[in-house]
Amino acid sequence: MSEITLHDLEKQYGETTAVEEVSVEIEDGELLCLLGPSGSGKSTTLRMIAGLETPTSGEISINGDDVTDDPAYERTTSTVFQDWALFPHKTVRENVEFGLKMRGVPADERAQRAESMLERVQMDGYGDDDPTNLSGGQKQRVALARSLAVNPDVLLLDEPLSNLDKRLREDMQIELREIHEDLDETFVHVTHDQDEAFTLADRIGIMDQGELIQVGDPDEVYENPKNQFIESFLGDTNFVNSRVTRATADAVYVDTDLGTELVLPTDAEPAVDEGTALTLSLRPEILSIDQPSADGGTAAADASEQLATDGSSRTAVTGTVENVVYRGSTVRYSADIDGTSMFAERTDASTGALSADDQIRLEWNGADVLAFREDGTRVSL
Amino acid sequence: MSETTSLPQIPTSLASLRESVAGQSSSTRALLLMAPLIAFELLVFVIPFLILLRISFAEPSSDLIYEPGTWSVEAYAGVIDNILAFELFWSIVSYSFLLGIVVTVVTVALALFYAYAIWRATGLIKTLLLFSVVLPLLTTLVIRTYAFSPLLSPTGTFNDLLLSVGLLSDPVQFVPSTVGAVIGQVYIVLPYAVLAIYSVLATMDWHVVEAARDLGASRPRSVVEVVVPQAMPGIIVAAVISFAWSVGAYAAPGLLSENITFALYVEELLLGDLRYPTAAALSVIMLVLMLVTISIMFAVLNRFGGDFDLA
Numbered sequence: 001m002s003e004i005t006l007h008d009l010e011k012q013y014g015e016t017t018a019v020e021e022v023s024v025e026i027e028d029g030e031l032l033c034l035l036g037p038s039g040s041g042k043s044t045t046l047r048m049i050a051g052l053e054t055p056t057s058g059e060i061s062i063n064g065d066d067v068t069d070d071p072a073y074e075r076t077t078s079t080v081f082q083d084w085a086l087f088p089h090k091t092v093r094e095n096v097e098f099g100l101k102m103r104g105v106p107a108d109e110r111a112q113r114a115e116s117m118l119e120r121v122q123m124d125g126y127g128d129d130d131p132t133n134l135s136g137g138q139k140q141r142v143a144l145a146r147s148l149a150v151n152p153d154v155l156l157l158d159e160p161l162s163n164l165d166k167r168l169r170e171d172m173q174i175e176l177r178e179i180h181e182d183l184d185e186t187f188v189h190v191t192h193d194q195d196e197a198f199t200l201a202d203r204i205g206i207m208d209q210g211e212l213i214q215v216g217d218p219d220e221v222y223e224n225p226k227n228q229f230i231e232s233f234l235g236d237t238n239f240v241n242s243r244v245t246r247a248t249a250d251a252v253y254v255d256t257d258l259g260t261e262l263v264l265p266t267d268a269e270p271a272v273d274e275g276t277a278l279t280l281s282l283r284p285e286i287l288s289i290d291q292p293s294a295d296g297g298t299a300a301a302d303a304s305e306q307l308a309t310d311g312s313s314r315t316a317v318t319g320t321v322e323n324v325v326y327r328g329s330t331v332r333y334s335a336d337i338d339g340t341s342m343f344a345e346r347t348d349a350s351t352g353a354l355s356a357d358d359q360i361r362l363e364w365n366g367a368d369v370l371a372f373r374e375d376g377t378r379v380s381l
Numbered sequence: 382m383s384e385t386t387s388l389p390q391i392p393t394s395l396a397s398l399r400e401s402v403a404g405q406s407s408s409t410r411a412l413l414l415m416a417p418l419i420a421f422e423l424l425v426f427v428i429p430f431l432i433l434l435r436i437s438f439a440e441p442s443s444d445l446i447y448e449p450g451t452w453s454v455e456a457y458a459g460v461i462d463n464i465l466a467f468e469l470f471w472s473i474v475s476y477s478f479l480l481g482i483v484v485t486v487v488t489v490a491l492a493l494f495y496a497y498a499i500w501r502a503t504g505l506i507k508t509l510l511l512f513s514v515v516l517p518l519l520t521t522l523v524i525r526t527y528a529f530s531p532l533l534s535p536t537g538t539f540n541d542l543l544l545s546v547g548l549l550s551d552p553v554q555f556v557p558s559t560v561g562a563v564i565g566q567v568y569i570v571l572p573y574a575v576l577a578i579y580s581v582l583a584t585m586d587w588h589v590v591e592a593a594r595d596l597g598a599s600r601p602r603s604v605v606e607v608v609v610p611q612a613m614p615g616i617i618v619a620a621v622i623s624f625a626w627s628v629g630a631y632a633a634p635g636l637l638s639e640n641i642t643f644a645l646y647v648e649e650l651l652l653g654d655l656r657y658p659t660a661a662a663l664s665v666i667m668l669v670l671m672l673v674t675i676s677i678m679f680a681v682l683n684r685f686g687g688d689f690d691l692a
Contacts, residue, residue: 050595051594051595052591052594052595071594071600072591072594072595073594073595073596073597073598073599073603077595078595078596079591079592079595081588081591081592083586083588085586085588085589085591085592086589086592087589087592087593087606087607088589088611089610089611089613090610098593098596098598098606099596099597102593102596102597102598102602103597146592146596147596150596150597
């Protein structure tokens with residue numbers, strides 16, 4: 001049982017507020033990723049859970065015990081640091097044994113446990129090595145073994161993978177995931193890499209400017225972001241400026257920079273007035289790419305579609321391909337749509353390849369489009 | 382200045398000379414770059430030391446400071462006999478070493494605390510702490526040391542303070558005494574020791590200390606387990622500076638104590654008794670004793686961590 005409750009957690013450095021009113025319940029055995037850009041307060045939050053920073057106000061409890069004022073060495077948490085912070089003057093084994101030594105575990109038991117921890121992270125045989133001679137990936141494993149050796153209630157990971165190269169990072173993500181499933185301990189993992197968060201997390205908490213904006217399952221935060229920041233941070237998207245022309249009970253009609261009117265189907269009448277400026281998000285994965293038939297555009301080219309009875313609305317725009325970027329598994333097309341730049345992706349590059357200056361037709365379902373107000377808040381459609 | 386600070390330079394300069402000749406024999410450039418240093422060492426250290434060595438093997442003379450052109454081990458025999466018989470030379474040598482050890486222990490302990498404080502401080506406080514280390518070096522050593530006389534004397538400021546707050550009922554004679562000499566000598570070597578340790582701490586990663594605390598080490602324990610072993614190269618340098626300087630201390634014991642140290646006695650032999658061979662022999666013996674002690678110190682301190690390379 002190791003659930004963590006953060007209540008109104010706040011941290012200020014002089015005039016600067018690093019963390020503001022963070023409240024969250026982290027469930028027992030869960031892997032929560034705190035995701036955010038640098039300076040968003042995610043590491044500070046983690047350090048407060050570890051006891052390495054004292055909150056200015058608010059409460060932290062682990063398993064129902066208030067640990068807000070407990071120093072790091074009295075907490076049942078263990079941290080894996082971004083730079084791994086291995087003790088350079090101790091051997092790999094002495095590093096892994098350190099926590100047990102501090103707990104007064106006898107030497108032979110310590111050595112045994114250290115060996116089994118090194119085995120678990122596939123570093124057996126390195127016990128007598130000097131940690132400064134190890135590669136980044138190996139240091140990372142030793143740091144993980146050192147933290148796991150004390151059998152912590154909560155494992156805190158402060159961007160431990162960010163100093164590794166891409167391939168190694170992805171391998172370690174899978175390994176971390178496996179270790180988490182084996183141990184069934186609570187993990188809090190801080191990262192600025194959304195792919196890493198999606199790979200690892202049971203739940204993702206997204207932070208921006210010291211605030212925890214949204215906590216939820218990976219698919220939930222991706223598909224149902226609370227504001228425009230999350231929408232832009234979680235993946236590449238096309239933001240299109242628009243203005244509401246008409247709002248009815250089942251759809252919002254907007255005028256866009258794409259030179260066409262769009263229909264956004266709604267379930268309930270949304271709280272938007274005529275004239276309200278909205279930013280629309282069209283993710284590349286909702287856009288299907290086509291080549292308009294050469295014999296003069298199709299009828300759908302610039303028309304706003306009628307609202308279908310099932311609540312979907314197909315909309316299409318045409319434009320000119322500006323450039324084609326080959327990205328390995330995908331090909332990204334940037335297109336000029338009536339003066340606005342948009343991009344879309346295709347996984348299959350061979351069929352109907354488009355090149356610069358070709359005509360391109362992008363089509364989507366209006367129900368997949370997300371809309372945000374000027375202050376960034378989401379309009380529920 | 383009669384301080385014998387240059388004593389530990391012998392192995393260093395010889396080792397680096399040998400290394401540069403042997404290890405980089407293909408590169409004459411390294412040797413050329415070292416040429417000014419080698420010339421300097423030869424001129425101000427090696428040649429004077431050879432002269433000293435020569436005098437120590439000369440016969441004493443009744444009307445000259447020594448008998449030129451003669452060879453004798455009489456001076457060594459005299460000094461060694463006297464030491465082994467626990468007579469005057471023994472008390473001088475042992476007092477010098479005692480002073481050196483006490484000053485070294487006190488200095489290194491203080492310097493470690495001070496350097497740690499500078500390391501952890503930020504902004505203006507860090508600047509002030511660093512500045513206050515360097516500040517005493519801007520005043521000449523003799524004035525700095527003399528200043529302790531009015532401060533520590535039975536009617537001095539320090540006694541007045543202790544009497545007025547009731548910590549003492551009678552004034553204590555800090556000067557002239559060994560306590561005064563220790564205080565004065567610690568004050569002389571402390572800045573160098575602080576800078577030696579701080580220079581190593583400054584390169585240390587604070588996360589390592591946090592990691593230790595995170596794994597259950599209390600604050601004092603994390604310092605002992607993580608800070609001290611990593612600071613060991615700085616601590617060794619601080620200890621060698623403190624020890625070598627203090628065993629050969631001249632100004633502080635001369636001004637603040639009535640006990641005679643080796644440096645003070647050599648001065649008396651040279652300028653008072655005009656017994657040059659004896660003074661030279663005593664100096665050579667002290668040099669050997671100190672090199673042995675410093676080697677042992679290296680060996681012992683290295684066991685506590687750090688990867689300090691002797692060469």
